[in-house]
Amino acid sequence: MKILVTGYNGQLGFDVVKAGLLQGLDMIGLGINDLDITDEQAVHSAINRIRPDAIVHCAAYTAVDKAEDEMELCRKVNVDGTRYLAEAARAVNARMMYISTDYVFNGQGAEAYAEVDQPAPIGQYGLTKYEGEQVIQSILENWYIIRISWVFGINGNNFVKTMLRLAETRSELSVVNDQYGSPTYTADLAKLIVDMIQTEQYGIYHATNEGICSWAEFAEEIFRQAGKEVKVNHISTEEYPTRAVRPKNSRLSKDKLVICGFARLPHWQNALKRYLNELNSKG
Template identity: 35%
Template sequence: MLKVWIAGASGQIGRALNDVLDPMQIEALNTDLDELDITDTDEVINFGTVNRPDVIINCTGMTDTDECEANPEHAYRVNALGARNLSIVARKCGSKIVQLSTDDVFDGQSKKPYTEFDDTNPLTVYGRSKRAGENYVKEFTHKHFVIRSNWVYGHGGHNFVNRVLAAAEAGNGLSVASDQFGSPTSAKDLAKMILYLISTNEYGTYHVTCRGVCSRYEFAQEILKLAGKDIELRAVPTEQSDLSAVRPPYAVLDNFILRIIEVYDMPDWKESLKEYMDERTED
């Protein structure tokens, strides 16, 4: 039985991991802020020493970009020092560690998808604090998987899909950015990929997104189509949009390593979105 510590278990990726893991094979140690503060070094080390996990998955994070800009010290405390603390435990226990990261470590100025070998150049506090977290994990542990994804949505998350649907329910029109590009990625597909990777020794940095690229506007169009909602949708620049904070304009990640090691293929973003919307309907 593999013992897996999921830090940040109530977030959308933590929830997805619990939904897809096999409880006959994996014992999940679920913690969130109520149970454990990952910024408290002693608390984290004590929990790790007592429970001795085989794998630590860091799903925690301060992800609100505006909040990060307003409170950079707290952003670094959670996104960087939290990752450092979990890495200390991983090294102490000989555990594998999964650090979830983001496309925001890049500046978004590229005209082609970013590979894992491209230089990072974050322009926001969120992106810089997440890069600092990545660096701590790489510095403290060798059995690590740093996984960057983007436009992630899942159950229970304050994400773009749920916000578009909330606006539709309220009958409000939406102005959505047509100049931001990315690959919408289901938390469930990301969770499956994480569970696959931790069963291997293929350590390193990975880009993991669903296949295909779209603008935020096209993403919103597909969400509304699948939901059978008809509201006024306006394509606008980011500065005029209702739902998009200023983020890297070109957030497209190339799953380069996954492709060259030929072990795992992510589904198309439209297929994954349909599956998620079908599950929402069933709920």
């Protein structure tokens, strides 16, 4: 099976290619310098040349705060780029997986969102990712949508790396304690993605590592496992204002994974332990 992965420079795209290669699949990773997904002609040319059996679309505009000011660019990448890829996929009869986000929901309440719950994004990033979901469903018959949250991986920047960097110079940090979600290791997620795209179990899925925590609790566990003496002060979202509103509830129900025969991902604390080992092994 030949699988094309967009966003190869990012955390998830990098690990998806790696996971596919481990399974002996023909993996082609394209980064931003290889393919500008906002260039319709370039997208059609690349897909027609490569003729993949499947596309895993990891590339996205993910700068949540900047998206509020760069609305046009955010839409070009997340909506138009997705449309061009979907149309190109249809032309070569390739199935396509779209990586979406917890930000398609408004983050209210304390219940886990199910795949069938109606999205109601509260910012430009979430809105464009939801519009990307709609694009995929309107153009293709064979599609998957996987909504993910709080990702961390070896290739790129993330919350874990930020906390470890700050721990080098700080003995005390203030971290938001009223936003809840599931930290998700891209290496675990990538294996699921590669397994899923080889099946015909199409549809919308939620996929995160197991367990729930706040950002403050996540930070505390990072420091505990890394052996860093850093005090974490728990603060409210209101005490840490950002340009874009963050969902306070990013809990996602993963029941559909099990119903469709896929294994749940390991607990986030276990994932963090393996990730820190991976970071250490890289030096």
